[in-house]
Amino acid sequence: MLRIRNAVGALNSRWVISILLLIQFTYGLSTITGSVNIFYNLSYLSNQSILDLKSTFLVVPDKITGGLLKDKFNQEQVKNIYTELGNNPDVVSYGTYYEDTVLLDPSKDSLDSKMFVELTKTNLGFDEPSISAIVLDENYYQLLELKLKSGQGLMEQDFNKNRNENVHVLVGSYFKKYYKIGDVINSQYTINGFLPDKYIVNNNTSNTYQKLDKSMLIPMSKEIYNDYNSMFTRLHLGTILKLREGANLEDLTEIIRLPGNDVSLSLKSFGEEIKQNVKENAYIEIPQLILGISFIIFSVIGIVVTTIVSIMIRKREFGIKLALGESKIGILAQIIIENSIIGITGVVLSLGHFLWKYSALLRFSSEFNYASALDYKLNGTILFFVFLVLLVIIVISSCIVYLFIRKLDPKSLIGGME
Template identity: 60%
Template sequence: MFRIKNAFLALRIRWVISILLLIQFTYGLSTITGTSNIFYNLHYMNSQSLLDLDSTYLVVPDKITDELQKQYTKNDVEEIYDNLKRHPDVVAYGTYYEDNVILDTKAHPLDPQLIADLTNHFLGLDEPIIRTIVIDEPYNQILNLKFTDQDFRKNSNDETNVLVGSYFKRYYKIGDIINAQYKIIGFLPDKYIVNNNTSNVYLKLDKAMLIPMPEDIYTLYDSMISRLQFNTVLKLRPGADLDQLTQMIQLKGDSVPLGIHNLGENIRQDIKVNAYLEIPQMVLGLSFILFSVIGMVVTTIVSIMIRKREFGIKLALGESEHGILYQIIIENLIIAVAGLGLSLLHFMWKYKGLLQFSSDMNLASPLDYKANGSVIGIVFIILLAVILISNFFIYLFIRKQELKTLIGGME
């Protein structure tokens, strides 16, 4: 406690250089927080997919159109899937579609925090929603989930079993029913899943729900044609003949050609592009680390030179070199921790819009900005490295000082 008190007194003496160092930490650590977000997201996308990246392929239209292909029948679509099922390169296939479940806040009172967390402020919605992926039975086999055959034999209004994300463990338990219809039978891992074949962003499962596809929706023509063009997932064997499979999935005469893209390649390409875009930020971050070390060493040495007599008297009275170093470390830690706090405030102010978007949409993407424990932990480790390196050089300087020269200091 005595050393901490002395540290604050010392910072008052060198308040000008302390403020300059604090400003450097604030802006530097804010930049590193943004960079840490990017690289944390890229690692997350490369390692936390619910689908195997290498064997999973997505059916993607060459262009987006709302025009429904009325010249085809359900039999035409079913024939394509039957051919896929028999093809030796196809391990499995499945389809899905995305939906939203609006939570009923009137029938059963809900926790205010649950309502706040699930209300999408970015889209201007006033009601809490659960983002939902509705999967068919073949897709369930790819994902290896807990749904049974009977779960896919129900209609849209029937009570159905569902899986929800880990977030809901705070408010629900297995067996609870949401909206008097969706019975929770398990919780999903903290991973992400494809929710749109045409984009390079993916749905995180922590606040999501997976529902077995109702039989009346599965057999609906509009749904079938839409899922074929936008929401089909293939699990293929290594070396699969993509050209042959691409021809197989085309509806004859369709004006919208379909392609087959590997999920892993899509994600790795996205990671590569964003990593390159982040190079200027990396340079700024590395510059901050270098100049922070230099700045902390120089300002501390200047402080020691100003206070030579103080430290000389302490050494004469029995204080060790390590004791002097501990005093300096505490002073620098106070500045560093204050800088960390201010940098996080600056980061949250600067990226307020992106933080709100990330919180509401809950998507896995390179721009999923957040200030969670993992990101703060990365920044703290970098800050700790700066402090350790700086104080190593400071200790070397202190060791070279002689008692007689310190006693004759400027104070």
């Protein structure tokens, strides 16, 4: 406690230099927090897909202008496409899905107040909480190969029910705090398993994806599955293929194209899309990374220089301490405490600056829970890396300062007076 009190007094005596260091830490660590977010997200995209990146392919349209011309074709033509895909030796499996939103009804369920707030998407103008959902057919569910406990998961009969009937659903890990297996949401969706903390495709034409921790997987009802309009839309926007290595993409592309269709369909490698997304964002982040490295270097230099100057200003104080038996390690400990106080204060200010600067993006990321390069957050992992950077700065600067301290002797510090 005495060392801390002395450290605060020392910082107060050199407050101008301390404030300059605080400003440097505030903006430098705020920049690093942004860069850590980006690279954390890129790592997440590369490693946390529920779909196999190597074998998964998405059916994508070349354009969507004025809606899809469903009237030019019929249900039999679309069914034939899926029949041919199922018979093709290059296709391991395939499935279809569409994105939906489940509005939670407080009159049917007693909702926790915290969950109510966290699931309300104010960016969309919603006043009621909602759950982002992926409605998937049985083929797609089998394609996911989820490893759940016996008796859990979606059942075959769930895919044969009508839209408003009670069905089993899977929900993300977030809901473990509020529900258990067998609980019913909206008097319709019975929870029969929890999803891993990964992400899933929710739009074949986008490079943002749906995280599963706050999501729900719903079995597609038989009337929706067999509805031509839904089937036609899913062909263009919601078809997933799992292909064998070396699959003939040209032949498969010909299969999925409807003759005379104004919208051309093609196959896109999910893994290549993720790889390209990661590569582009990593390149974009290089200038910020350079700024972050420069901050670390200048922070070390700044701390070393100001510390040495402080020692020279207070050399009589340190000389007396050494003469009275204080070790040089003890002097170093005093200096480390002073610099740590500046560093920790700088971290707090930098996080405040980061929250202010990216407040809109942080709120959007929290509400929509998308996996993307710009999914900014302040979770435990991000804070760990920020404090790790601070620790590196303190350790390196302290080692350099110690090389200076070890050469000091009491007589030179106090001028031979005592």
